[in-house]
Amino acid sequence: MLSVHDLELRVGARMLMEDVTFRVERGDKIGLVGRNGAGKTTLTKVLAGEELATGGTIERSGEVGYLPQDPRSGNPEDLARTRILDARGLGQIMLGMEKAAQEMGDSDAKVSAAAMKTYGNLQDRFTALGGYAAEAEAASIASNLSLPDRILDQPLSTLSGGQRRRIELARILFSGAETMLLDEPTNHLDADSVVWLREFLKNFQGGLIVISHDVELVEETVNRVFYLDANRQVIDIYNMSWKNYQRQRAADEERRKKERVNVEKKAGVLQMQAAKFGAKASKAAAAHQMVRRAEKMLSGLDEVRAVDRVAKLRFPEPAPCGRTPLMASNL
The missing domain is CATH 3.40.50.300 (P-loop containing nucleotide triphosphate hydrolases)
Structure with missing residues (x-):
């Protein structure tokens, strides 16, 4: 996978x-x-x-089916129904069958005969891919996503962003990915x-x-x-399940907080010792090493603390509006 x-x-x-x-x-x-x-x-x-x-x-x-937040895939001129069915290669086959069916009634015998052969070949492929049962499955998925026939029979270019997204979701669910x-x-x-x-x-x-x-x-x-x-x-x-994850995640965060406190205490002790040793020339090198150790211990915590902070914003009460911002009548 x-x-x-x-x-x-x-x-x-x-x-x-x-x-x-x-x-x-x-x-x-x-x-x-x-x-x-x-x-x-x-x-x-x-x-x-x-x-x-x-x-x-x-x-x-x-196959991997991917639904992005803002899907804009597919030929804008394709019908929504065709876009969904094409997830299994059915959409274009059905269009070809419709075209061949029209040409089968052509007055030119050669055109009609060629169309009949094309229709038969496409129908075999259509059946092999699930045929009308697959078409019914796609229609059921679309219906459950609030995509009625009137939307499925429209070109993608005429649909809203929300409708396009539901079409792409239906396509992925139908695809068999x-x-x-x-x-x-x-x-x-x-x-x-x-x-x-x-x-x-x-x-x-x-x-x-x-x-x-x-x-x-x-x-x-x-x-x-x-x-x-x-x-x-x-x-x-x-x-694990979502609920078990929430409990485990809370326990992990609590453990990390305790680890941070312990690291800060140890680093603080090193900094105090370094300050005492720094006053003596004979122990300046040892003091320098202690400072570096403390800085290394704290370096991983600074970023964590910076990101963990949550901004608290307070907005002043807005002044009274001098005009009516919106009015509707007899909607």
Whole structure:
């Protein structure tokens, strides 16, 4: 499915992660979490082959379906239905069958005969790929994502951003991809569609990596959690459910806080001893070594503390508005 070894990702001069190794097997359903800017979207793009890693290797076996946050794929003139069906190679075949069916009625016997042969060949391919049962499956997926026939029969160029995104999600779910990478799949979905998607992902048998702010979705679907730690530039892997991950993550953070306190105490002792030794010329070298040891111990904590700080903003009460900003009548 996916095998990642010694992965390194950078954005400009900023290191996102390095020496990251993991595998995604059949049945793995991974929730990808981390602070904003930690590199979740960048990682999924790299795993999908949309962008290149700075270092390391990625091996993919089987088809990978990737849903970006702002999908703009496909020929804008294609019908939405064709875009979905083309995930299994059916869309263009059906268009070819429709064209051949029209030409079969041509008054020119040669054109008609050629069209009949073309239609037969396309129909054989259509049947081999699942035929009308697959078409019904695609229609069912689209319907559950609130994509009725009137939308499916429109060109992609006429659809809104939310509709385009649902079309791409339907395409991936229909594709039969062995591995799915879904970046915020519940965006632009109504409540019923979200519930249906949760059930679909729960029953999905392949590999899944999902980024989502929908807590219920990750609670119900994931069996592994990858936490992107922007401070340490690593991925912490938790082979457990979402709720167990939350408990384990809290315990890990508490342990790290205690370790930080201990390091700061030890560094403080070294700094005090260095200050005492520094007053004596005979012990200046020892004092210098103590200072360097203390600085080394603290260097890894400074970045952590800087990122862990949360800004608290207070805005003044706004002045009364002198004009009516919006008025509606007889809507």
